[in-house]
Amino acid sequence: MGQASVKIRVYSIQCAESVRLLSSQALEMPACEYEPPPYKGPDYNHIRQVRGSLLNPALLTNFSSPLLIYDGYMQWLFDHTGKRYLDLFGGIVTISIGHCHPKVVAAATEQINRLWHTTNIYLHPKVHEYAERLTQTLPGDLKVVYFVNSGSDANDLAMMMARLYTKNFDLVSLRNSYHGASPYTSGLTASNTWKYNFANGFGIHHAANPDPYNGLWGGHRDSPVQSVRASESELVDGVCSSAEKYVRQLEEICMYSIPKKKLAGFFAESIQGVGGTVQFPLGYLKKAFELVRSNGGVCISDEVQTGFGRTGEHFWGFEGHDVIPDIVTMAKGIGNGFPLAAVVTTPDIAKTMTGALHFNTFGGNPISSAVGLSVLEVIEEEKIQQNSLEVGTYFLQKLAKLREDYTIVGDVRGKGLMIGIEMVQDKTNQTPLNPQTMMDIWDACRDLGVILGRGGLYGTVFRIKPPMCITHADVDFTIAVLQHVLDETTKTL
CATH class of the missing domain: 3.40.640.10 (Type I PLP-dependent aspartate aminotransferase-like (Major domain))
Known part of the structure; x- marks a missing residue:
């Protein structure tokens, strides 16, 4: 489910070393049937210069170091270096059936x-x-x-x-x-x-x-x-x-x-x-x-x-x-x-x-x-709604275990593939997690190949609203990434 019906060259991307080694386990990002063409656009630094001087200065840019995304396929996004990411935010809940779906x-x-x-x-x-x-x-x-x-x-x-x-x-x-x-x-x-x-x-x-x-x-x-x-x-x-x-x-x-x-x-x-x-x-x-x-x-x-x-x-x-x-x-x-x-x-x-x-x-x-x-x-x-129910429920059940295991995970909620994880400093009174720790977790997940959204008044809710073609394997990969990042984060708290 979520894979194109047209024949596309099989593409096996070499993930960063940090993606392959999580929690002392060799874990590969799920396979992707797509090879993006080489990036031929403007230089990254030039784009940032244009962004800062010629575009709306109120534009929000995710992460401490902005991503330059130039290609997408189903649940995957690719940056200008060819690195692949699992998109769990779907263009702010906009990509419903997959990036560039062939049909x-x-x-x-x-x-x-x-x-x-x-x-x-x-x-x-x-x-x-x-x-x-x-x-x-x-x-x-x-x-x-x-x-x-x-x-x-x-x-x-x-x-x-x-x-x-x-x-x-x-x-x-x-x-x-x-x-x-x-x-x-x-x-x-x-x-x-x-x-x-x-x-x-x-x-x-x-x-x-x-x-x-x-x-x-x-x-x-x-x-x-x-x-x-x-x-x-x-x-x-x-x-x-x-x-x-x-x-x-x-x-x-x-x-x-x-x-x-x-x-x-x-x-x-x-x-x-x-x-x-x-x-x-x-x-x-x-x-x-x-x-x-x-x-x-x-x-x-x-x-x-x-x-x-x-x-x-x-x-x-x-x-x-x-x-x-x-x-x-x-x-x-x-x-x-x-x-x-x-x-x-x-x-x-x-x-x-x-x-x-x-x-x-x-x-x-x-x-x-x-x-x-x-x-x-x-x-x-493609039974997208059914996939949203089945994979979303599986996702929520896996995330519920994170709430039990980590003191900074205050709440896990949602239905289907409309999911939120509220991060806290203190579970007793639901104090929002401090902004720097929130940013560090967000960046670390991105570096390991998982793109999450953020929301809530204080920006302390991770928003998971992916293309509804994601798979159980994608969920397992995400959970492994979150566990690794939360383990590293809690060591310093």
């Missing part, structure tokens, strides 16, 4: 040779084929799709839809959430890491984050690995007692901060992504949706990171909460790295957008539609 490359190539762009003032076949196929994956009355270009675009549009449909203004999202960085969505996003000091967020409120690990009341979550604070709550008929307490916090916002029964909408990620793979207590989202609707609002599920089978058991993350939202936003994995996003809603809500002209120049263009359609086909043909 997607073929679909894009065929379309680009036929028709690049007309905009949707004309008919072209691909956007209509894709709309049919995409809406078939969604439950209930979620049948009208608006194609846009990014997750921020999608959430911008969903905010406008909610306000137009309800004729209300106030919106609620959760603290620690991330819904975009545009001027409009930055108000929804509730983490100071992403906040600029300018007027934004008018009419937006942030409810208490229902976090079973760092929150006020602990809780049980939908994960193969439970929070160490699960015992602080009770689980009755699949509903966690702390869910009701967090819903009460949401209710207080409706009671004290919003005109009576005049809520426009509520935004929630099925599992918080940028915030550090935070899951909610069992039953929270269902109760929250009921409360929102009773106060006049619509429910918006941000599936930018959790959609397209990533959580394993379901195609859409919200399905794991036993809810059907009124609006769904999606991006990232929808195009496997190609700029593509969408908003899907009900016919009734969609009608409100006919009060004026609405248009997106590149939304649903022929190339993105062909790419999106091929991604859906690969997910089905």
Whole structure:
């Protein structure tokens, strides 16, 4: 699974000595059926100079010494020296089925040779084929799709839809959430890491984050690995007692901060992504949706990171909460790295957008539609969702053992291949691991061939959201790398 169906020259890369010798064992990085061509681009130092002087100075660069990535294949990335890395962050949860998947490359190539762009003032076949196929994956009355270009675009549009449909203004999202960085969505996003000091967020409120690990009341979550604070709550008929307490916090916002029964909408990620793979207590989202609707609002599920089978058991993350939202936003994995996003809603809500002209120049263009359609086909043909469940569960169970064995591993959580590892200085009070130690671990894993992401308010959660084609062998390699690095780290603490 996850290997291309086309014949490619077998490539055996010589790993660094440190990769082959971990924990006094000879351990090889899993094999890869691909040979990248030699790098012929600009010099590494010149690229860093351009980056520092000509590009956005706010651009984040991972690791203490930035990687120069120039080639990718399935779950693998290659730097300018030819070194191979196991990509466990998937372009920030964007590569859903594998870098340069041959079927997607073929679909894009065929379309680009036929028709690049007309905009949707004309008919072209691909956007209509894709709309049919995409809406078939969604439950209930979620049948009208608006194609846009990014997750921020999608959430911008969903905010406008909610306000137009309800004729209300106030919106609620959760603290620690991330819904975009545009001027409009930055108000929804509730983490100071992403906040600029300018007027934004008018009419937006942030409810208490229902976090079973760092929150006020602990809780049980939908994960193969439970929070160490699960015992602080009770689980009755699949509903966690702390869910009701967090819903009460949401209710207080409706009671004290919003005109009576005049809520426009509520935004929630099925599992918080940028915030550090935070899951909610069992039953929270269902109760929250009921409360929102009773106060006049619509429910918006941000599936930018959790959609397209990533959580394993379901195609859409919200399905794991036993809810059907009124609006769904999606991006990232929808195009496997190609700029593509969408908003899907009900016919009734969609009608409100006919009060004026609405248009997106590149939304649903022929190339993105062909790419999106091929991604859906690969997910089905290669059983990507099933792999996410099976390999993800195996991964979580292996990581749970690390939590038992190392004092600096505070929490392991997630579902499918949406996984987080929260690193701590002190397990008793969940003090975040100091930044230098966190960076040292991150760099060491990278040097040994494993690329991890980071998230959470303090950047102390390792985010594992790889291409969903990874294998059990990839997991075993990752665990060996983590064990080696954590062993070395704990010697110096």
